[in-house]
Amino acid sequence: MLEIKNLHARVGEVEILKGLDLTIGSGEVHAIMGPNGAGKSTLSYVLSGREGYEVTSGTVLYQGKNLLDMEPEKRAGEGVFLAFQYPVEIPGVSTMNFLKASVNSVRRYRGQSEFDAMDFLKFVRRQTKVLNIGDDMLKRAVNVGFSGGEKKRAEVLQMAVLEPTLALLDETDSGLDVDALRIVGEGVTALRSPERSMLVITHYQRLLDYIVPDVVHVLADGKIVDTGDKELAIKLEKNGYARYAEAAA
Amino acid sequence: MGNLSKSSQTFIKQNKAIEFSCSEPWLEQLRKSGLENFSVNGLPTPNVEEWKYTSLKVLDNIGNGNNGVLDVDQVDLDWLPAGLETHKLVFVNGCFDKGLSAIGPFGEGIKVLSLSEVLATEPALIEGYLGQIGSVEDLPVLALNTAFIDDGLVVLIENAILDKPIEVVYVSQGSGNTSYHPRNLIVAKNNSSLTILERHIGIGDDTYFSNNVSEFIVDGGSYVKHYRMLEDGSGGVNLSTVNARIGKDATYDSFILSVGGRLSRSEVHVACQAEGAHTNLNGVYIACANQHMDHTTLIEHLVPNTTSNESYKGALDDKARGVFQGSIIVADGADGTDGRMSNKTLLLSDDAEIDAKPQLEIYADDVQCAHGFTAGELDEEALFYLRSRGISDALARSMLVEGFLTDAIDSGVDEDFRGIFINRISEWMGR
Ligand SMILES: Nc1ncnc2c1ncn2[C@@H]1O[C@H](COP(=O)(O)OP(=O)(O)O)[C@@H](O)[C@H]1O
Ligand SMILES: [Mg+2]
Numbered sequence: 001m002l003e004i005k006n007l008h009a010r011v012g013e014v015e016i017l018k019g020l021d022l023t024i025g026s027g028e029v030h031a032i033m034g035p036n037g038a039g040k041s042t043l044s045y046v047l048s049g050r051e052g053y054e055v056t057s058g059t060v061l062y063q064g065k066n067l068l069d070m071e072p073e074k075r076a077g078e079g080v081f082l083a084f085q086y087p088v089e090i091p092g093v094s095t096m097n098f099l100k101a102s103v104n105s106v107r108r109y110r111g112q113s114e115f116d117a118m119d120f121l122k123f124v125r126r127q128t129k130v131l132n133i134g135d136d137m138l139k140r141a142v143n144v145g146f147s148g149g150e151k152k153r154a155e156v157l158q159m160a161v162l163e164p165t166l167a168l169l170d171e172t173d174s175g176l177d178v179d180a181l182r183i184v185g186e187g188v189t190a191l192r193s194p195e196r197s198m199l200v201i202t203h204y205q206r207l208l209d210y211i212v213p214d215v216v217h218v219l220a221d222g223k224i225v226d227t228g229d230k231e232l233a234i235k236l237e238k239n240g241y242a243r244y245a246e247a248a249a
Numbered sequence: 250m251g252n253l254s255k256s257s258q259t260f261i262k263q264n265k266a267i268e269f270s271c272s273e274p275w276l277e278q279l280r281k282s283g284l285e286n287f288s289v290n291g292l293p294t295p296n297v298e299e300w301k302y303t304s305l306k307v308l309d310n311i312g313n314g315n316n317g318v319l320d321v322d323q324v325d326l327d328w329l330p331a332g333l334e335t336h337k338l339v340f341v342n343g344c345f346d347k348g349l350s351a352i353g354p355f356g357e358g359i360k361v362l363s364l365s366e367v368l369a370t371e372p373a374l375i376e377g378y379l380g381q382i383g384s385v386e387d388l389p390v391l392a393l394n395t396a397f398i399d400d401g402l403v404v405l406i407e408n409a410i411l412d413k414p415i416e417v418v419y420v421s422q423g424s425g426n427t428s429y430h431p432r433n434l435i436v437a438k439n440n441s442s443l444t445i446l447e448r449h450i451g452i453g454d455d456t457y458f459s460n461n462v463s464e465f466i467v468d469g470g471s472y473v474k475h476y477r478m479l480e481d482g483s484g485g486v487n488l489s490t491v492n493a494r495i496g497k498d499a500t501y502d503s504f505i506l507s508v509g510g511r512l513s514r515s516e517v518h519v520a521c522q523a524e525g526a527h528t529n530l531n532g533v534y535i536a537c538a539n540q541h542m543d544h545t546t547l548i549e550h551l552v553p554n555t556t557s558n559e560s561y562k563g564a565l566d567d568k569a570r571g572v573f574q575g576s577i578i579v580a581d582g583a584d585g586t587d588g589r590m591s592n593k594t595l596l597l598s599d600d601a602e603i604d605a606k607p608q609l610e611i612y613a614d615d616v617q618c619a620h621g622f623t624a625g626e627l628d629e630e631a632l633f634y635l636r637s638r639g640i641s642d643a644l645a646r647s648m649l650v651e652g653f654l655t656d657a658i659d660s661g662v663d664e665d666f667r668g669i670f671i672n673r674i675s676e677w678m679g680r
Pocket of ligand 1 (some may be wrong): 011012014042
């Protein structure tokens with residue numbers, strides 16, 4: 001599904017990813033944990049094609065294709081989805097219109113028929129219920145005035161309706177209280193399927209209670225420095241990343 | 250007079266030759282003061298500080314011809330949603346057209362009619378009001394308008410709430426030298442309330458010059474909401490001056506959408522003259538090709554405890570040029586003033602340009618004043634967010650521009666009229 005080899009990337013003059021290797025199989029859920037500033041968000045931006053994140057060497061194959069060659073919108077069409085750590089506010093664009101434009105864009109790309117307004121509403125409502133999102137939220141401008149929890153729920157809603165093959169979740173659990181975490185955790189878990197791989201970036205293993213990862217990686221100083229199973233996540237939360245920081249230094 | 254522009258000289262000459270139908274001495278005096286003041290410097294040039302960014306050179310060859318009657322297609326006049334009832338007044342090249350208008354009946358305390366009719370029947374009704382606000386010495390364009398006072402809109406309302414909005418449509422058709430100078434007077438007193446929907450349109454691409462002036466006296470707890478849509482023809486030059494005087498606990502709110510014309514300048518001067526006076530000035534400008542749009546405002550807080558909130562937003566494409574000059578003056582002793590001003594412009598092409606000039610003059614101690622100005626391109630982060638959701642770069646850009654403008658409409662326009670302006674913006678987006 002996804003094969004990253006010796007990935008080096010920089011932002012401006014600073015090298016942030018320094019030879020990262022990662023392979024995710026179809027339907028697998030991988031977690032990435034690591035200290036602040038390790039390069040986790042940078043990895044998610046490189047994979048989704050954000051401008052200014054320059055790959056200096058290495059390769060990324062996604063379903064056998066060179067992902068790095070594609071424009072961001074093409075990657076989305078191909079099934080890559082990023083749930084942002086900090087979702088962006090878009091004044092004046094209602095969440096509903098945004099969702100519709102986005103779903104119809106990827107459907108067109110995938111050769112599926114586009115939804116009209118009525119069908120789209122039905123389609124969206126199937127997902128909003130699980131995520132506890134009311135129509136009121138859909139009428140509001142994208143992320144404008146949303147609470148932290150609302151923003152993260154809206155990200156999961158976008159993931160649900162865009163039906164990705166590879167979902168990257170960047171700290172979708174941070175800043176949530178217990179109830180919001182449960183909603184988001186259950187929402188994401190419901191989207192787990194044999195055709196869908198996930199890369200879950202998180203600081204805490206509590207999200208991983210809902211969505212049990214097949215593999216857990218530690219990312220420190222731009223590289224994967226350790227790989228294990230769910231037990232590794234529990235250990236990391238208890239002991240922190242100090243020993244990796246030393247190893248990296 | 251020798252160094253005045255050709256058009257200024259023409260205006261002066263023709264003004265002297267006109268026989269106005271109403272020649273009440275007070276009105277003659279008013280026109281004369283206008284003409285005299287205009288004659289000193291004529292139309293302003295960029296040498297005048299307030300006109301530094303807006304050149305009226307396009308008017309060099311304009312005359313004062315007015316072919317008066319034109320062939321107005323009724324379809325061109327429809328701009329409001331079906332079901333929205335109004336009192337409608339149509340002015341064709343500045344002259345009230347009774348046949349195209351439909352007003353009344355009105356309840357007690359309400360008079361809505363054309364200025365020409367007031368002057369023909371009861372000029373005394375407005376003698377104490379007309380020409381009372383705005384200084385013909387400082388505003389040459391106002392002086393020019395004053396010299397030609399003849400027709401326009403008059404609203405006098407006291408202790409009453411208008412049942413329907415007043416719809417005012419100015420239709421222009423140029424013939425290369427068409428100029429006209431409508432003068433509007435709106436007086437709202439004693440807890441009155443009214444809404445005005447004003448629209449300027451042009452037929453064809455010929456040059457014309459609309460020099461319109463509105464005086465608003467809003468007093469004693471009254472509320473006036475003034476909407477304007479400037480969609481003049483591609484040769485239209487529209488200079489609009491609004492002078493508003495706000496009294497105790499009264500509010501003058503205005504919203505303008507500027508989209509048409511070759512050149513437009515909307516100048517709004519508001520004086521908060523008694524405690525509790527409040528004004529909201531909102532505007533949106535969208536320009537392309539070689540359009541020039543100028544929004545110049547002056548808000549004066551003259552006494553304690555008055556408030557103002559001003560926000561203008563625009564998008565400029567191609568070689569369009571925008572000007573925003575916003576001044577707030579807080580007079581000595583006007584404590585408790587709260588004045589906010591912001592201006593945001595999206596520049597959609599490398600050749601588009603905005604000149605923004607904020608000016609705060611504060612002579613009181615206990616005030617809250619803030620202003621913010623930004624001009625630039627679309628937010629890269631927002632663009633990436635949309636594209637990461639599969640939306641093409643082109644669609645993402647247009648969604649962001651439309652969203653930016655929609656947001657501005659939402660904060661300046663009541664729900665009832667939102668669609669009118671939103672639709673106009675969508676139309677512009679799809680140009
Ligand atoms: N746009 C940027 N400009 C400059 N430095 C950046 C930018 N984005 C990230 N960085 C730097 O790159 C490093 C990794 O950041 P990030 O990928 O956000 O880490 P993480 O998500 O693991 O906390 C940090 O040192 C951060 O300061
Ligand atoms: Mg991060």
